[in-house]
Amino acid sequence: AVADAPAASAAEVALAAVLREGDPERLVLAGHSFGAASVLHYLLAASPPRDVEGPTASPIRGALLLDLWPAPLSSDISGVDLQRIGARLRAPFVLLLSEFWEGLEWYSPSCRRLASGAGPRCLAAGVVRGAFHHWVSDSHLWAPAWALRLLKLMGPGEYRRVHLATVRALHASLRAMLEPATEPAPKPAAATAGQQLRSRWASLDPEVLELLG
Numbered sequence: 001a002v003a004d005a006p007a008a009s010a011a012e013v014a015l016a017a018v019l020r021e022g023d024p025e026r027l028v029l030a031g032h033s034f035g036a037a038s039v040l041h042y043l044l045a046a047s048p049p050r051d052v053e054g055p056t057a058s059p060i061r062g063a064l065l066l067d068l069w070p071a072p073l074s075s076d077i078s079g080v081d082l083q084r085i086g087a088r089l090r091a092p093f094v095l096l097l098s099e100f101w102e103g104l105e106w107y108s109p110s111c112r113r114l115a116s117g118a119g120p121r122c123l124a125a126g127v128v129r130g131a132f133h134h135w136v137s138d139s140h141l142w143a144p145a146w147a148l149r150l151l152k153l154m155g156p157g158e159y160r161r162v163h164l165a166t167v168r169a170l171h172a173s174l175r176a177m178l179e180p181a182t183e184p185a186p187k188p189a190a191a192t193a194g195q196q197l198r199s200r201w202a203s204l205d206p207e208v209l210e211l212l213g
Helices: 010-021 034-046 080-088 108-121 145-150 159-178 193-202
Strands: 027-032 060-066 093-098 122-128 209-211
Touching: 027 034, 027 159, 034 060, 034 080, 060 159, 080 108, 093 108, 093 159, 108 122, 122 159, 122 193, 159 193, 159 209, 193 209
Parallel strands: 027 060, 060 093, 093 122
Antiparallel strands: 122 209
16 A cells, blocks of 8 residues: 655645745846845846847846945956846846845946946846844844844844835835836936936835935
């Protein structure tokens, strides 16, 4: 007799429930630090040659790049290489930096020039004031805020405001990538997805979430 298969664990059942709601034809890639560099590397490799015009079939609807670490992609801290990479990308993306990361002379120029090189494919780029590099990790749940700040894991900003601004910005970003623009497309003055997203970001908490110029 064939033995019965073991019952699925609670974790497996929960994971299966999540996966059933997923759509492999509507993917958003997300990464933080080295993870963001990995996402960018994949997007670059998946982008068609420059001489291929028009939309291409791809399940990737966009990417979230958080505190992008450009060093695995280029040793040029001027940002010129990342600007060229931005110009080659086809997928839309969002760039969100902690105040700590945006202030680093080794990485900030590359992040900024990636956004400028991508043009309208960068839907929005911003800085979360009062946040350190680990602000989107679970490290903020490990200990009281005073201890996390001593360990340089939490920035000086008010945790609740930093957290809310970040979550709301990312939620708006996902909607911009996965849902159609709310303005009718045929209108000449219709807002693009990027314009709508930047407007939404600007309304969240301007003292915490600052758009990159």
